[in-house]
Amino acid sequence: MDIRPWEAWLRRLAQKAGKEHLLEAPPIEVAEDATRDVERDREERYAAFVAGLPELYRGMTFGTLTDITGGFTAPESIARMWADTYPDVPAGLFLYSKERGTGKTHIAIAIGHILASRGFSVGVIDVVALLSRIRNGFEDKHPSVDVERIPSGRDVLILDDLGAEKQSAWVSEQLYLLINTAISHRVDLIVTSNSTFKELGERMDDRVVSRIIGCTDLVLFNGVPDFRLEQHKRRRAV
C-alpha cells in the first residue's frame, strides 16, 4: 500500500503513544446517530405541529390550494418564497384582506407545514379562541393560559384572525403581552387579519400595532376571490 509521508509520520507518532489502534478504528458512528437524532427531532416537531392543528387546518397546505384563479395568486407566490427562504427573511408577514375567505389562514398554515417539516417550531393561535380560553379561566380565578409563556421556544408564531376579537382594556393587555413577548424572544410572526393597521390602531393599544408594523411585511390579498363563495358555487353547479 502506498503510504504518504505524513501518514507514516502519524503512524509513528501513534505507535510511540501506544495509540495505534485509533488509526485503525472504524469511522465513528456518532455522526450518523447525530443525523438520525436531528431527523427524529424534525419528524417529531412536524407531528406535534400537525397534531396541534384543528382538524380543518390539517389539510391546509400549498398542495391543496386549487387553481380556481387560473394560476398562482400573488400572495401565494410571496408566501411560498418566504417559506422557502426562511429563516433568511427580513421580517414576518401580515396577511391582510378586507374581504373574508381569501385564503389568508390557508396560506399561513401552509407556510407552517413547510417550516415545521423542516424542523422549525411553529405555533398557531386562533386569537379569538385564545382570548376566550383565557377569559374563561379568569372567571374561575384560575387563569388557564399563561399568555407570556406561549411564544417561548418558538421560531414562528401564527396569529390567526387578529382584530376579530371583542375589544377591552383587558384584551388589549393580553395581546400586548403575547406579541411583545414573542418579539422580545425574536419569534417571527405571521399575522392574518381583516383589519388594516389603521383599523387595528383604532381598536387596540397603539403599542401592539406599532410592534406588529415593526416586525412584519404586509401582504395584500387584493383581487383574490372569496374561496368559500367559489366552493359554494361549485357545489351548486354539480
Ligand SMILES: Nc1ncnc2c1ncn2[C@@H]1O[C@H](COP(=O)(O)OP(=O)(O)OP(=O)(O)O)[C@@H](O)[C@H]1O
Ligand atoms: N387559492 C385557493 N384555492 C382554493 N381554495 C382556497 C384557496 N385559498 C383558500 N381556499 C379555501 O377557501 C376557504 C377559505 O380560506 P381561508 O379560511 O384561508 O380564508 P381567510 O382569508 O382566512 O378567511 P377569513 O377572513 O374569514 O379568516 C378555505 O376552505 C380554504 O381552504
Ligand SMILES: [Mg+2]
Ligand atoms: Mg382566516
